[in-house]
Amino acid sequence: MKYEMVAGFETHVELATNTKIFCSCTTQFGGDPNTHCCPVCIGLPGTLPKLNKKVVEYAVKAGLATNCEIAEISKMDRKNYCYPDLPKAYQISQFDMPLCEHGYIELSNGRKIRLTRIHIEEDAGKLVHSRGNTLVDYNRGGVPLIEIVSEPDIRSIDEAREYVEKLQLIMRYIGVSDCKMQEGSMRCDVNISVRPVGSETLGTRTEIKNMNSINFIAKAMEYEFNRQVDLIESGEKVVQETLRYDDVTNTTSSMRGKEDANDYRYFRDPDLVTINVPRKKVEEIKATLPELPFAKQKRYIEELGLPEADAQLLTKYKKIAEYYEEAIKGTKNPKTAANFIIGQIFRHVENEAEKEAFNINVSAESLNELIKLIDSGKIRMNLAKSTLDKMLETGKKPSELLSDSDMAGLDENTFNELCQQAVENNPNAVSDYKNGKEKAIKSLVGYVMKNSRGKADALAAENKIKELIQSL
């Protein structure tokens, strides 16, 4: 029998607000243990939470960018459970009135992964185990999170991968989170079950908790899919449980038994008032949303005529897309700028973090200047390429690197003369070419390019030289 995977995601994303959700402590990652804390976020007796408005705004942004409906009225609830990293013994979260509901993420195969809800909540602290002791660091306690809950709409590991990547991309684009999985600012729980292909009913699911890498998610899902299929094939049953993924052994194991099933005793937090997000506010926030990467990709392909691969590479990071759009302002050929960025500039930004930051020596204005020089025929592509390399090296503008004569273009007489010289001064190459060595023509063209200081059109030179050799 063939089986299909049914999976849903619960994704926690740390919001990039400067301060925590209920106090004014910094949200910065790291710091010495328990230094980003105050009486409120360590839950000292008598303290009260005060909701950070930015958190609501960021969550609404996330909701709008994922096609959610935004609730005009919502509230905060207490999720009660006892664990040393939770200083109040309850997490302030949202239970039955989340801020955002009924959204979706569209995958490249056209399938929509429905989002049940997005709600806001506070993060817990962290347990640090060292030399037989367990210590608690509350720096992360009270950092704002959104939890994005999807319906069980994911049917394959590829879809899962794309879903997580798209969420990451969207959240980074709208600036609500850096979604650094390795630092824990994005973490996924995966609910997974299997069923015979064609079946409409859902199988018993397991939940794999707290994964912080897309590759681990893929591996864990693959392992868990096979484990569940094997169980069913051998006549056993899948037990509903919470699992932990071990990336060393590439296996999942049970975190807690059913008997420990938590009753969180949710109730409205009496310390916080109703959250009102009037329609007008939603419209205001909507107006601040940037064009999303998929809309951008589509536009690059349809309006700028870029190949899909280029469009994807240029839109993956917001800063790169912004850079590209600045560079092509008022220029004629958007593909040239794309080639420069992907071909030459990308060599200087190798890893993800560098692409994310996109701090490069050449400003978008300088690149724009360079492309305009090509557009106006003042310089040729070869010269432009070598100039760009120099720009990347020195940080100088094209106008600082190119002389007037570089940009003066090449008149027809000089061009013809140079081609004539090439043939006359390189008899060996000419005879090689005549004897069928096609490649010999390159050194003749090279002569023209070198002596015109790159200003000649290489293709025109090749044609002219061929013509001259034939007429010999």
Next chain:
Amino acid sequence: MSESKIVKLHGMLANKEISCTELTQTYIDAIQKDNAALNAYVTVTPETALSAARTVDEKIAKGETIGLLEGIPMTLKDNISTDGIKTTCCSKILEDYVPIYDATVWNILKKQNAVLLGKTNMDEFAMGSSCETSCFGGAKNPHNTDHVAGGSSGGVASAVGGNIAVYGLGSDTGGSIRQPASFCGIVGLKPTYGAVSRYGLIAYASSFDQIGPITTSVEDAAAVFDAVSEYDEKDSTSQGRKEAPVTDTLKNDIKGMKIGIAKEYLDGVRDEVKEAIQKATDIYQSLGAEIVYFDLPALKYALPVYYILACAEASSNLGRYDGIRYGYKADNYFDVNDMIKKTRSNGFGDEVKKRILLGTYVLSSGYYDAYYKKAQNLRGTIVNAFKNAFTGCDVILAPTVPMTAFENGHAVSDPIETYLTDICTVPVNIAGLPGVSVPCGFDKKGLPIGMQLIGNTFGEAKILNAAWQYENAANMFKAADFGVKL
């Protein structure tokens, strides 16, 4: 009549009849003499008090004018956080806890150079009606120390009634300011929910808790309320005082004021108390007020609603006491869960554990709808019933407690009966309304009887106005034979 101690002492300080240091020392000496009998203070802070007193004396010496509360010796219930001063909630679990920040109310008063004499006794985590659930033992009634001061703010009431503090701030979740004020024959104001910041008040039941003054006169209660009822951005539920200072209208004429009486408030009330209330209505009529009678059937839901919701919130609020960060920690344990279990089992007293269990139960899945949710709905019913009542009257007059102060040990031996005695005080907390208890007589044993004036939301000015007029006309205050004689 009961004159304003604050006004009198303020005048003496300003006119240099007494220095603030002398005044403060007098109170410190009185505490040393009488606290053994009253058990009102659990922490005495003479250095803090004298240091504030010196600041005030310097100001007076320089000829600067001083504020009304400046230099007045006072106390705080031991659930109001004080930076650097132990705040125990009279629980073993917090017996050595020293806050690192000030509650907003204390911050306000500190800025006005209030002289803090110490922290006062209370039922553990404010759960109780006799102050006897305190891990330090109960505070005694200054009119008869065989009787309790009441609870939960028993220590403040005992100290103020016993003249070892001029005034104090207590907290009232289901009557914890008004009931001990009534038992001790003094004035206790529970303000509208949101009128006074809760920031720094160690929570019992967050949607009910409210800080308010306990004083020997209505005028003092008004002065302290005016001082502390400020909007506080640290408390999302805070709104501050909505109207002009209540002191402005305190002594206004009450001709034509409609005073409402609901018969449900008098069900099961002891005869002596009923008679005192009847006499009060006579006085009000003689002052030109109109007495109107109405029904408040929703009152029968008040006790179950209160105990379900307050315990539910308490079960969550008290979850944080796990021995990890501060407070008491059990000695012998084999892992973290065992440590938390033993810490909580040994650290909390029986009444607190009982309410945590109750609250946990009513919030559990499977019981939530039958208890918590139903109680929330009934809370709405009670809110609306009061709203409706205030369309027909300006203030409601009711007993504060159906009886007078219990004998020592009685409340603990019959907890259910004790819960039932909260019947007249809890409705106000459920509806978030202001209520003030004023002395209105004595029983055969000479124990004080209190009556309660209840106002509409943010109606403190009206109830204090009505209370002052009654106090002025009836003259029911009698100073207990303890402490400082002015």
